Amino acid sequence: MVVICGGSAWEADTAPDLTDALRQSLDNGCVVAAICGGTVALANAGLLDGVRHTSNGAxxxxxxxxxxxxxxxxxxxxQALRDGQIITAPAPAPASFAYEVLAAAGLPEDAARQVKDMLRQEHQR
Known part of the structure; x- marks a missing residue:
C-alpha cells in the first residue's frame, strides 16, 4: 500500500516526481492511494489514465x-473512489478515503466501516 497525503506542495513545480516509484509499486501489486493534492502525483505519473478516479474538481x-x-x-x-489498485479522494473526504485505504489493506469491512463512522463524526455538528 502506498498512500500519498494531500497538500499544496503537490501543486508546486518543485513537487517530487514519484512516477517510477508509483509505477513500480503498481507493478508489484500494491494499491496506490492519494487524497486532495496527492492526486496530482498520480496524474503526473499517468496512473489516472483509463481508471475511474476523483479529485478536487474536474x-x-x-x-x-x-x-x-x-x-x-x-x-x-x-467521496473517495477505488478502481482496482487506485484509490483517489477529494480534499473533504478523509473518512471515505480512510475506509477505502483500510479495506484495501485487508482490514475486515466491519472494522474499516467503524473507523469511517468515527472519522465522519468529526464533521457532524
Whole structure:
C-alpha cells in the first residue's frame, strides 16, 4: 500500500516526481492511494489514465498536470473512489478515503466501516 497525503506542495513545480516509484509499486501489486493534492502525483505519473478516479474538481488535475489524460474517466463526487489498485479522494473526504485505504489493506469491512463512522463524526455538528 502506498498512500500519498494531500497538500499544496503537490501543486508546486518543485513537487517530487514519484512516477517510477508509483509505477513500480503498481507493478508489484500494491494499491496506490492519494487524497486532495496527492492526486496530482498520480496524474503526473499517468496512473489516472483509463481508471475511474476523483479529485478536487474536474478542472483541478488538468490545470496542474501536463501529463494528465484521464478526464474521460474522472468522476465528480465528494467521496473517495477505488478502481482496482487506485484509490483517489477529494480534499473533504478523509473518512471515505480512510475506509477505502483500510479495506484495501485487508482490514475486515466491519472494522474499516467503524473507523469511517468515527472519522465522519468529526464533521457532524
Amino acid at each position: 478542472d483541478y488535475l488538468p490545470s496542474l498536470s501536463k501529463a494528465y489524460r484521464g478526464i474521460a474517466t474522472y468522476v465528480d463526487q465528494p
